[in-house]
Amino acid sequence: DTEVTQTPKHLVMGMTNKKSLKCEQHMGHRAMYWYKQKAKKPPELMFVYSYEKLSINESVPSRFSPECPNSSLLNLHLHALQPEDSALYLCASSRPSRTGANVLTFGAGSRLTVL
Amino acid sequence: GIQVEQSPPDLILQEGANSTLRCNFSDSVNNLQWFHQNPWGQLINLFYIPSGTKQNGRLSATTVATERYSLLYISSSQTTDSGVYFCAAEANAGNMLTFGGGTRLMVKP
Numbered sequence: 500d501t502e503v504t505q506t507p508k509h510l511v512m513g514m515t516n517k518k519s520l521k522c523e524q525h526m527g528h529r530a531m532y533w534y535k536q537k538a539k540k541p542p543e544l545m546f547v548y549s550y551e552k553l554s555i556n557e558s559v560p561s562r563f564s565p566e567c568p569n570s571s572l573l574n575l576h577l578h579a580l581q582p583e584d585s586a587l588y589l590c591a592s593s594r595p596s597r598t599g600a601n602v603l604t605f606g607a608g609s610r611l612t613v614l
Numbered sequence: 615g616i617q618v619e620q621s622p623p624d625l626i627l628q629e630g631a632n633s634t635l636r637c638n639f640s641d642s643v644n645n646l647q648w649f650h651q652n653p654w655g656q657l658i659n660l661f662y663i664p665s666g667t668k669q670n671g672r673l674s675a676t677t678v679a680t681e682r683y684s685l686l687y688i689s690s691s692q693t694t695d696s697g698v699y700f701c702a703a704e705a706n707a708g709n710m711l712t713f714g715g716g717t718r719l720m721v722k723p
Contacts, residue, residue, distance in 0.1 A: 541715055602645070605658075
C-alpha cells in the first residue's frame with residue numbers, strides 16, 4: 500500500500516467540466532508534487548509545493564490550478580481541459596535525505612480522460 | 615538541466631533469468647532513485663542511491679557517481695517484475711528530479 504493517497508483513481512470529464520484531483524500524505528513530508536505522465540513516456544514535473552508554498556511551476560497552462568490547503572493535502576483543479584490533457588496524473592511527496600536531496604514517494608495516480 | 619538516459623529501452627526475459635539495467639546521467643548528482651512502475655501505473659520506489667551499492671532481496675543497485683552511471687540488477691526474474699523501470703536524478707545544484715526514458719521489462723513464464 501502506498502502512503503500517498505490519490506483520489507479519484509479514474510476520472511472522465513468533458514471539456515467544459517470543472518473537476519479536482521486530490522492527494523493526501525501523512526508522513527510529515529513538507530514538499531509535494533504533481534507530475535503528468537502520457538502513455539509510454541516518463542513522468543513530467545508540473546508543480547512543486549514546499550512548506551505549502553508553490554516553489555516550481557513548469558510553465559503549466561492555467562487550466563490546471565494547484566492548491567495546497569495544508570501540509571498533508573494537495574489538490575489539482577481542472578477546468579476547460581483539452582483531450583490532449585488525458586494522462587496519468589501522479590502526486591508525490593518527499594523527505595529530505597541527510598544531504599538535503601528530495602527522496603520522492605509516489606501515489607497510485609489518477610487516470611484522467613478528457614472527452 | 616541534467617540529462618538522464620536509460621538502456622536498454624526494452625527487455626524481454628524468461629522467468630528465472632538475470633538482467634542489468636543501466637542509467638547514465640550528465641551531471642554530478644545528490645539524488646538518484648530507481649522506480650518500478652507496475653501495469654496499473656503505480657510508481658514504487660526501489661532505491662535511493664546517489665552513490666554506493668544497496669541490495670533488497672533479488673534487486674540490487676550500484677551507482678558510480680564519479681563516472682555518472684547507475685546499474686539496477688534483477689536476479690532470478692519473476693513475471694511480477696514486469697513493468698517499466700525508471701531512474702531519476704537530481705543534480706547537485708538542481709531542485710527537481712529528472713526521469714530517464716525508462717526500460718520496459720517483460721518477464722515471460
